[in-house]
Amino acid sequence: MEAIDREDMLSSIFSLPEHLIQGMHGNRVDIPYFRPENIVACGMGGSAIAGEIAAAWLCERLHMPFVTNRKYVIPSFVSKKSLVIALSYSGNTYETLNMVREAFERKATVIAISSGGKLKELMEEKGGYFIEVPKGLQPRAALGYLVSAIGSIMKSLNIYDPEVEMMKVSALLKKMRESLNPSVPLEDNEAKRIAAQLAERIPVIYSYGPYVSAANRWHTQINENSKMLAFYGALTEMDHNEIVGWNEGGKGFSAVFLRADENDILRKITEFNRTVMKKAGAQVIDVRARGESTLEKIMSLIYVGDFVSYYLAILREVDPTPVDVIKELKEEVSKVL
Numbered sequence: 001m002e003a004i005d006r007e008d009m010l011s012s013i014f015s016l017p018e019h020l021i022q023g024m025h026g027n028r029v030d031i032p033y034f035r036p037e038n039i040v041a042c043g044m045g046g047s048a049i050a051g052e053i054a055a056a057w058l059c060e061r062l063h064m065p066f067v068t069n070r071k072y073v074i075p076s077f078v079s080k081k082s083l084v085i086a087l088s089y090s091g092n093t094y095e096t097l098n099m100v101r102e103a104f105e106r107k108a109t110v111i112a113i114s115s116g117g118k119l120k121e122l123m124e125e126k127g128g129y130f131i132e133v134p135k136g137l138q139p140r141a142a143l144g145y146l147v148s149a150i151g152s153i154m155k156s157l158n159i160y161d162p163e164v165e166m167m168k169v170s171a172l173l174k175k176m177r178e179s180l181n182p183s184v185p186l187e188d189n190e191a192k193r194i195a196a197q198l199a200e201r202i203p204v205i206y207s208y209g210p211y212v213s214a215a216n217r218w219h220t221q222i223n224e225n226s227k228m229l230a231f232y233g234a235l236t237e238m239d240h241n242e243i244v245g246w247n248e249g250g251k252g253f254s255a256v257f258l259r260a261d262e263n264d265i266l267r268k269i270t271e272f273n274r275t276v277m278k279k280a281g282a283q284v285i286d287v288r289a290r291g292e293s294t295l296e297k298i299m300s301l302i303y304v305g306d307f308v309s310y311y312l313a314i315l316r317e318v319d320p321t322p323v324d325v326i327k328e329l330k331e332e333v334s335k336v337l
Contacts, residue, residue, distance in 0.1 A: 001182060001314055004313070004314055004317055004318070004319060005310075005313070005314070005319060005320060005321070006319050006321070007319065007321035007322070008321075009138070009141065009225065009310060009313075009319075009320040009321045010182070010310060012137060012138070012141035013141070013306045013307060013310055014177065014181070015144070016143065016144045016173055016303060016306070017144070017169075017170040017171075017173040017174045017177065018144075018170070019142070019143070019144025019145050019148070020144040020147065020148045020166055020169060020170045020173075020299075021148070021166065021167065021170050022144075022145070022148075023133065023144055023145040023146070023147070023148030023149050023151075023152070024148040024151055024152055024162075024163055024166045024167075028131075028152055028156060029111060029129050029130075029131055029152070029153060029156050030129075030156070031109075031111070031129050031153075031156055031157065033157070033158065034083070034109055034157060035157075035159075036064060036081060036082055036083035036109065036157075037064060037079075037081040037082065038064055038065045038066070038067070038077065038078075038081070038082050038083070039062075039064060039065070039066040039067070039082070039083045039084075039085065040066075040067055040068075040069050040074065040075060040078055040082060040083070040084050040085070040103075041054060041055065041066070041067070041068045041069065041085045041087060041150070042068075042069045042074065042084060042085065042086050042087065042096055042099040042100065042103070043068070043069075043070065043086065043087030043088055043093070043096050044070055044088075044093050044095050044096060045093075045139060045140075045220070046089065046138070046139040046140030046141075046142070046143065046220065046224075047087040047088050047089050047093070047096070047139050047142075047146060048068055048070050048087060049140075049143065049213065049216060049217050049220065050087055050113075050143055050146035050147045050149075050150060051068040051085065051087050051150070052068045052213040052216060053143075053147055053213045053214075053217075053295075053298055053299075053302075054066065054147060054150040054151070055067060055068050055213075056209075056210035056211075056212070056213040056294070056298060057210060057294050057295045057298060058154065058160065059210070060294060061160045061162075062154075062159060062160060069099065070095075071095065071099070072095045072098055072099070073098070073099065073102060074099045074102045074103055074106070078102075078103060078106050078108050079106055079107065079108065080106065080107035080108060080109075082103075082106070082108040082109070083108070083109050083111070083153075083157075084099075084100070084103040084108045084109065084110045084111070085111050085112075085113065085150060085153065086099065086100045086103075086110060086111070086112040086113065086114075086119060087112075087113050087114075087146055088112070088113075088114050088117070088119050089114065089115055089133070089137070089138075089139035089142045089146070090114070090115065090117050090139060091112075091114035091115060091116045091117020091118055091119035091120055092117040092118050092119070092330075093119075094333060094334075096119065097118055097119060097122060100112065100119065100122060100123075100126075100128075101122070104126045104128070109129075110123070110126070110128040110129065111128065111129040111130070111131065111153055112128060112129070112130050112131070113131045113133060113146055113149045113150070114130070114131075114132065114133065115132065115133050115134065115135045115136075115137075115142070116132065116135065120132070131149050131152070131153075133145040133146065133149060138224075138321060138323075140220065140221065140224055140225075143217075143302075147299075148166055151163075151166055162295075165293055165295055165296075166295075168291070168292075168293065168296060169291070169293075169295055169296050169299050172290060172291050172296050172299070172300060173299060173300070173303050176290065176300060176303055176304070177303075180303070180304065180307045181307075190287075190304060191304055191307035191308045191310075191311055192307075192311050194256070194285055194287070194304070194308045195308050195311035195312045195314075195315060196311075196315070197254065197283060197285060198222075198254050198256075198285075198308070198312060199312060199315045199316070201252055201253055201254040201283060202228075202229055202230065202231075202252060202253050202254070203218075203219070203222060203228070203230045203231075203253075203254045203256055204230070204231045204232065204233065204253055204254070204255050204256070205218040205219050205230065205231070205232040205233075205256045205258065205305075206232065206233050206234070206235055206238065206255060206256065206257050206258070206273075207234070207235065207257065207258035207259070207260075207301070208234060208235040208236065208266060209261070210294050210297075210298060211258050211260055211261075211289065211297065211298060211301060212232075212234045213298060214258050214298050214301035214302045214305065215232040215233070215234070215258055216232050217302045217305060217306075218230070218232065218256065218258070218301075218302070218305035218308070218309070219231055219232040221305055221306055221308075221309035222305075222308070222309045222312060224309075224320075224323050224326075225306075225309035225310055225312070225313050225320035225321075226309050226312035226313045226316060226318070226320070227313065227316065227318045228312065228316070235266070235269060235270065235273070236266075236269055238273075239269060239273065243273060243276060246273070246276055246277050246280055246282065247276050247280060248280065249280050249281060250277050250280035250281045250282025251280075251281035251282070253277075253282045253283070254282065254283040254284075254285060255273075255274070255277045255282050255283070255284050255285070256285045256286075256287060257270060257273075257274065257284070257285070257286050257287070258287050258289070258301045259286055259287065259288050259289065260288070260289035260297045260301070261289075261297070274286075287301060287304055287305075289301050
């Protein structure tokens with residue numbers, strides 16, 4: 001593992017529980033009391049997933065819309081009554097920078113979360129609020145800091161105090177780490193078993209409700225860490241389209257269902273899909289959430305997926321850290337900016 005994982009991605013995965021607590025305690029922003037009509041998290045890639053997780057988790061806690069925007073422009077409803085949270089670990093994501101400029105033009109309250117870069121400079125120039133997270137990580141490895149920073153913003157604005165909930169999530173992930181780490185053999189290690197099953201197939205990750213954010217994280221981690229094609233979808237939306245494709249053939253694919261909080265309808269739909277996929281030749285894998293709160297369940301599913309993506313990289317003998325083609329694209333884009 002050490003020979004393949006030359007930049008030590010494993011340490012970043014290991015540290016997610018600690019990142020959540022460090023970010024919660026260290027990411028404070030001094031902002032006057034403000035009650036937004038809506039909250040928009042702006043970002044791309046691994047940074048935007050933190051916004052997606054927060055939106056999925058906080059929708060049952062807040063009395064205002066919270067959406068994640070992955071575009072070059074911000075939604076038309078953003079105004080001086082909006083809170084815009086800009087997420088860019090590098091601070092140099094051009095889409096995010098453009099969204100922030102538009103947010104300032106609309107007189108929105110803007111809080112940026114970054115390790116520095118042009119985003120920090122822009123916030124200093126425009127007078128926005130800024131939360132700085134530790135440097136030196138891949139954006140996808142900074143998830144804990146970004147999620148907890150959003151939580152700290154909610155606390156600073158007296159919208160919601162997630163500190164106790166975040167501590168419970170961290171404790172749960174630490175306990176899970178005991179059974180997911182490399183020293184635990186395959187027969188007792190859920191992440192290793194799933195990685196072994198996925199190694200020769202194309203994974204498609206499914207979930208429903210707030211847990212679709214975890215499915216998205218699984219697919220991007222497999223894309224970036226494992227250097228494999230992977231896709232994700234949402235129940236029950238996929239039963240109005242994708243199920244037809246599955247019914248015609250699933251050889252070479254694995255359908256991974258991230259499962260939590262199933263009522264009778266969701267359970268029936270999930271089991272029906274599993275049956276269709278198995279008959280079509282697909283491999284079907286279930287992953288069950290742990291914990292009690294929505295955030296615990298989301299993060300527990302994500303933590304299994306992070307380890308799965310790492311073990312897949314090891315099986316494929318590829319360093320999980322570098323994403324050279326993304327770097328090349330950013331360099332090309334920078335030439336026309």
